[in-house]
Amino acid sequence: MTTTKTVVTLKVNGVERTAEVEPRLLLVHFLRDVLGLTGTHVGCDTSQCGACTVLLDGRGVKSCTVLAVQADGHEVTTVEGLARDGELHPIQEGFWEKHGLQCGFCTPGAMMTAVELLRQNPNPTDEEIREGLEGVICRCTGYENIVRAVKYAAERMRG
Amino acid sequence: MIPASFAYERAQSVREAVELLESHQGEAKVLSGGHSLIPLLKLRLTSPTVLVDIGGIAELKGISAEGDRLVVGALTTHAEVAASPEVRRHLPLLAEAARQVGDLQVRNRGTVGGNIAHADPASDLPAVALALDAVITVEGPAGRSEVPVEDFILGPLLTALGGSDVVVSVAFPIPKGKWKGAYEKYPHPASGYAVAGVAAVIGVDDGGTIRDARVGITGVGDMPYRARDVEAALVGNPATEEVVRRAAERADAEGSFSGDLFASEDYRRHLSKVYTRRALMRSLP
Ligand SMILES: Cc1cc2nc3c(=O)[nH]c(=O)nc-3n(C[C@H](O)[C@H](O)[C@H](O)COP(=O)(O)OP(=O)(O)OC[C@H]3O[C@@H](n4cnc5c(N)ncnc54)[C@H](O)[C@@H]3O)c2cc1C
Ligand code: FES
Numbered sequence: 001m002t003t004t005k006t007v008v009t010l011k012v013n014g015v016e017r018t019a020e021v022e023p024r025l026l027l028v029h030f031l032r033d034v035l036g037l038t039g040t041h042v043g044c045d046t047s048q049c050g051a052c053t054v055l056l057d058g059r060g061v062k063s064c065t066v067l068a069v070q071a072d073g074h075e076v077t078t079v080e081g082l083a084r085d086g087e088l089h090p091i092q093e094g095f096w097e098k099h100g101l102q103c104g105f106c107t108p109g110a111m112m113t114a115v116e117l118l119r120q121n122p123n124p125t126d127e128e129i130r131e132g133l134e135g136v137i138c139r140c141t142g143y144e145n146i147v148r149a150v151k152y153a154a155e156r157m158r159g
Numbered sequence: 160m161i162p163a164s165f166a167y168e169r170a171q172s173v174r175e176a177v178e179l180l181e182s183h184q185g186e187a188k189v190l191s192g193g194h195s196l197i198p199l200l201k202l203r204l205t206s207p208t209v210l211v212d213i214g215g216i217a218e219l220k221g222i223s224a225e226g227d228r229l230v231v232g233a234l235t236t237h238a239e240v241a242a243s244p245e246v247r248r249h250l251p252l253l254a255e256a257a258r259q260v261g262d263l264q265v266r267n268r269g270t271v272g273g274n275i276a277h278a279d280p281a282s283d284l285p286a287v288a289l290a291l292d293a294v295i296t297v298e299g300p301a302g303r304s305e306v307p308v309e310d311f312i313l314g315p316l317l318t319a320l321g322g323s324d325v326v327v328s329v330a331f332p333i334p335k336g337k338w339k340g341a342y343e344k345y346p347h348p349a350s351g352y353a354v355a356g357v358a359a360v361i362g363v364d365d366g367g368t369i370r371d372a373r374v375g376i377t378g379v380g381d382m383p384y385r386a387r388d389v390e391a392a393l394v395g396n397p398a399t400e401e402v403v404r405r406a407a408e409r410a411d412a413e414g415s416f417s418g419d420l421f422a423s424e425d426y427r428r429h430l431s432k433v434y435t436r437r438a439l440m441r442s443l444p
């Protein structure tokens with residue numbers, strides 16, 4: 001038994017990344033500090049704000065509440081992985097078009113949560129969007145436009 | 160929010176997990192979804208020296224119908240329970256409760272086994288487990304055993320689990336005959352946990368008389384409980400709103416209530432009755 005480092009390999013935004021980490025390292029710190037992907041934010045220490053939300057094997061999770069060692073061998077998508085070939089993801093477009101952000105701090109987490117929400121429910125009502133975004137706290141309280149942004153993205157993604 | 164150092168071991172099977180736990184003699188803790196444990200580690204409210212990660216054990220995942228009960232593997236997530244066609248068909252109140260745990264992201268990681276093993280007095284699933292007389296399968300150094308949930312949850316964050324025991328599954332019996340059930344919750348506005356959560360089941364005979372009534376209540380005090388007084392006031396009576404209204408008034412006859420900054424003891428007593436009434440009303444056939 002040791003508390004020494006272990007080697008983990010994760011596929012992050014499509015690229016395999018290997019590093020030696022302490023077991024106590026949180027996935028969010030792995031992404032930010034080890035890989036330099038600072039788009040994923042930390043907004044609380046109680047697992048409540050959702051600013052750290054990423055996709056783990058395609059499912060929205062709070063990366064501040066996952067150990068990097070738990071994600072070993074799995075795939076992670078961060079906000080940096082949303083755009084493809086210079087084209088914004090529909091959810092990014094939605095936030096742009098509908099002015100879904102003010103200070104922008106919650107935005108990466110809000111967008112990743114919205115992607116998860118739309119995976120589960122491609123055609124949500126306003127009520128379902130609000131419920132789906134329960135795990136995202138926007139300190140600027142710009143929720144109205146966030147809902148509009150998600151609606152916009154849903155329409156775009158349904159084609 | 161950085162946890163203290165710990166060692167990390169990954170178990171490939173339940174047997175191996177039990178052996179690893181045993182070899183660390185009470186110093187090790189099981190890690191499932193981590194959505195109760197990691198928040199505690201971050202705040203350093205607990206600092207085990209070893210975590211035994213059971214998250215990769217395939218035999219602990221999934222939901223199966225076995226006779227007249229649904230067996231939910233310990234590692235099944237809240238999201239999987241909420242979306243399961245089996246659960247929705249046979250035990251809609253369980254799906255309802257799972258859907259109301261935390262938020263979208265929490266439901267993708269948190270597990271049924273972890274929820275029951277953690278025995279948080281504000282957790283949702285214990286109310287449903289109590290109402291349905293769920294049975295927890297535990298594997299320990301001496302082998303497997305089945306523990307009724309009433310003997311399993313012993314207090315706030317306290318269960319019958321030994322230091323080297325692993326929850327394997329939770330079996331939820333499907334009530335027989337004609338019945339309906341519901342879960343009604345008052346979520347804490349900040350944490351999402353239950354300030355009051357009530358799981359109810361009403362079974363009726365052909366003449367519309369209540370022959371079976373079950374009420375499990377969580378959130379209001381130190382421990383989830385069965386509201387047997389309410390149940391006794393229902394059984395043998397006609398399944399009417401008036402009968403439900405009167406019975407629900409007894410929701411606080413048992414249970415130990417406590418207050419905090421958000422909700423006083425009196426308010427929680429009040430909520431236990433209101434949410435019992437709401438859950439029972441929706442359980443009328
Ligand atoms: C922001 C937030 C909001 C939440 N809101 C709610 C809510 O509204 N309602 C609710 O019910 N819950 C809520 N939860 C808790 C969530 O449901 C947890 O996921 C669950 O309680 C624990 O499951 P886990 O798999 O994450 O367990 P872990 O965190 O991995 O473990 C919890 C504890 O149980 C032990 N343990 C875990 N699995 C086993 C096992 N198979 N055998 C033996 N011991 C085991 C661990 O050693 C640890 O002590 C919330 C959590 C968060 C972070
Ligand atoms: S930083 Fe993860 S929920 Fe707040």
Ligand code: FES
Nearest residue numbers: 102104138139140
């Ligand atoms: S835009 Fe400022 S926190 Fe949401």
